[in-house]
Amino acid sequence: MATLKEELAREIEKRRTFAIISHPDAGKTTLTEKLLLYGGAIHLAGSIKSRKTQRHAVSDWMEIEKQRGISVTSSVLQFDYDGYRINILDTPGHQDFSEDTYRTLMAVDSAVMIIDAAKGVEAQTRKLFRVCRQRGIPIFTFVNKLDRFGKAPLDLMDELENVLGIRSYPMNWPIGIDGTYRGVYDREKNRIELFAEDVTHGQETRVSEVFEMDDPAWVERVGEEAAAALFDDIELLRDAGEEFDRATVDAGELTPMFFGSAMTNFGVQNFLEEYIRLAPTPAPRISSDGLIEPDDEKFSGFVFKIQANMNPAHRDRLAFIRISSGKFDRNMSVWHAPSGKLIKLAQPQQFLAQDRQIIDTAYPGDIVGLFDPGVFGIGDTLCDPSHKFKFEDFPVFPPERFARVAAKDTMKRKQFVKGIEQLTQEGAIQLFEQVGAGLDSYIVGTVGTLQFEVLEYRLKNEYNTEITMQMQPFETARWLAFPDGRTITPADLRGADRGMFVHDRSGNPVLLVSNEWALGWIRENNPDLQLGQVPFDR
Ligand code: GDP
Numbered sequence: 001m002a003t004l005k006e007e008l009a010r011e012i013e014k015r016r017t018f019a020i021i022s023h024p025d026a027g028k029t030t031l032t033e034k035l036l037l038y039g040g041a042i043h044l045a046g047s048i049k050s051r052k053t054q055r056h057a058v059s060d061w062m063e064i065e066k067q068r069g070i071s072v073t074s075s076v077l078q079f080d081y082d083g084y085r086i087n088i089l090d091t092p093g094h095q096d097f098s099e100d101t102y103r104t105l106m107a108v109d110s111a112v113m114i115i116d117a118a119k120g121v122e123a124q125t126r127k128l129f130r131v132c133r134q135r136g137i138p139i140f141t142f143v144n145k146l147d148r149f150g151k152a153p154l155d156l157m158d159e160l161e162n163v164l165g166i167r168s169y170p171m172n173w174p175i176g177i178d179g180t181y182r183g184v185y186d187r188e189k190n191r192i193e194l195f196a197e198d199v200t201h202g203q204e205t206r207v208s209e210v211f212e213m214d215d216p217a218w219v220e221r222v223g224e225e226a227a228a229a230l231f232d233d234i235e236l237l238r239d240a241g242e243e244f245d246r247a248t249v250d251a252g253e254l255t256p257m258f259f260g261s262a263m264t265n266f267g268v269q270n271f272l273e274e275y276i277r278l279a280p281t282p283a284p285r286i287s288s289d290g291l292i293e294p295d296d297e298k299f300s301g302f303v304f305k306i307q308a309n310m311n312p313a314h315r316d317r318l319a320f321i322r323i324s325s326g327k328f329d330r331n332m333s334v335w336h337a338p339s340g341k342l343i344k345l346a347q348p349q350q351f352l353a354q355d356r357q358i359i360d361t362a363y364p365g366d367i368v369g370l371f372d373p374g375v376f377g378i379g380d381t382l383c384d385p386s387h388k389f390k391f392e393d394f395p396v397f398p399p400e401r402f403a404r405v406a407a408k409d410t411m412k413r414k415q416f417v418k419g420i421e422q423l424t425q426e427g428a429i430q431l432f433e434q435v436g437a438g439l440d441s442y443i444v445g446t447v448g449t450l451q452f453e454v455l456e457y458r459l460k461n462e463y464n465t466e467i468t469m470q471m472q473p474f475e476t477a478r479w480l481a482f483p484d485g486r487t488i489t490p491a492d493l494r495g496a497d498r499g500m501f502v503h504d505r506s507g508n509p510v511l512l513v514s515n516e517w518a519l520g521w522i523r524e525n526n527p528d529l530q531l532g533q534v535p536f537d538r
Helices: 003-016 026-039 048-054 062-070 095-105 123-135 151-162 218-220 225-241 246-250 268-278 410-425 450-463 516-525
Strands: 015-021 078-083 084-088 111-118 139-142 167-170 172-175 183-184 193-197 208-212 254-259 285-287 290-292 301-309 318-324 333-336 339-346 349-352 355-356 365-371 381-383 403-406 430-434 441-446 467-472 477-479 501-502 509-513 530-532
Touching: 003 015, 003 084, 015 026, 015 095, 015 123, 026 078, 026 084, 026 111, 026 139, 026 268, 026 403, 078 365, 084 450, 095 123, 095 301, 111 123, 123 139, 123 151, 139 151, 139 268, 151 167, 151 225, 151 254, 172 193, 172 225, 172 254, 193 218, 208 501, 218 254, 246 254, 254 268, 403 410, 403 450, 410 430, 410 450, 450 467, 477 516
Parallel strands: 015 084, 015 111, 078 349, 111 139, 139 254, 167 254
Antiparallel strands: 078 084, 172 183, 183 193, 193 208, 285 290, 301 318, 301 381, 318 365, 333 339, 333 381, 349 355, 349 365, 403 441, 403 467, 430 441, 430 501, 477 509, 477 530, 501 509
């Protein structure tokens, strides 16, 4: 029988956990769907026609996502391919949900960046790329929509370098003329892959024909001109391009680049196979007790997402745990760092689109969903009671939009409070109370305005409570403290009336102000006051 160490080594070697980052509409949902299709996890990808009218994809969970046609929550998808176990963490593309996205990026070992061939590097791609860079995770690039006219491959490589500051190494290269590519040249295998006519409109996996370089048959198919252009490009890449270097890829400084079309399945399988070969296995994590290696036999993991009411039929709340080390067993007991308590993990769940399955075991890199009776928070560490530690903190984002929120119907106050508390614990909103304003309303802080719509929608649908919302003219929050630690009331602060004096959930004083100028005034007039962008106890 294999020892636990051997079992862990084998399972870790098989695992790839990543997120797809892109600007909205670059093709993230389509590519995710196609990866599942190749993994055999689904059999027919949503056809383009039905997608256009009803916009419905396998990773869409909540009704709001379908209604608005954007992906609001991160979902987790798992499938097997060629003996590997793939975990894809979907990230919302909309900029207002960047916080959720950042947290998801804490739970992956690499990222796939989709670039629309016609649009190149877009705003949201830049932001998400920056987070991946900060974390130093390897980034793989998929240039999508090659079935249409787009920028020239060499220009896209320049754009990655100039706009994002990352060098690229094309793993394959399109053959043919912009807009009518016929296939790709695989640089590693030095062979040609031509795609058969797409008769299923991308619904089924596509058969390709493989040719050795010296086989005249492919030249005949693509034409002399396209073949000559390809030879020129290959030479150029060889002479003037980057060298492939694994260490530079692992450090997130060189991105392996793939060309394809998610919609027509062009280049998707090549991408998947090469990605699996090159992408890192689950990485060690920094903790209060040094690096925790995935093959450490003692279990550990952390909460990166909390979500309630995903299934309207059961009013449940799930905490999503990324396993960092050891083996996860159903019904095991773990130490929960923030509460200092031993918790029994009942009914762990794994995800494939809308089907949840109860699981018995899971390994580093996997994501499990746990029923959460209300004890878990974002970033919480769970570990073996015989080796207690805490993983490094998650980044927090200062709120930039504020609204006064109250229940329309005062009789519904209890549900209103319950819903607001829930969304706060999920990290969807930040909650403040205005000092001296009574408890009928809260001040809600968010990073983006769309979060207010989600708040309104979810309170109505999940808690049957309609709310009133008044936007407040503030854009900045600062946590306040004096060096001697004495309590601060509005009376202790000169110019408190230039903003709004509130308390956060832990009772810490916070001042909301409208701009940097107001902040400067407060700073000048309260010289020994300390102002923090996040709570001081973080
Ligand atoms: P997301 O917002 O990044 O998830 O993007 P989607 O996957 O929803 O794709 C946005 C739009 O681009 C949809 O209409 C897709 O059908 C279309 N699309 C995705 N991939 C391709 C592709 O390879 N070629 C073309 N022509 N369209 C694509």
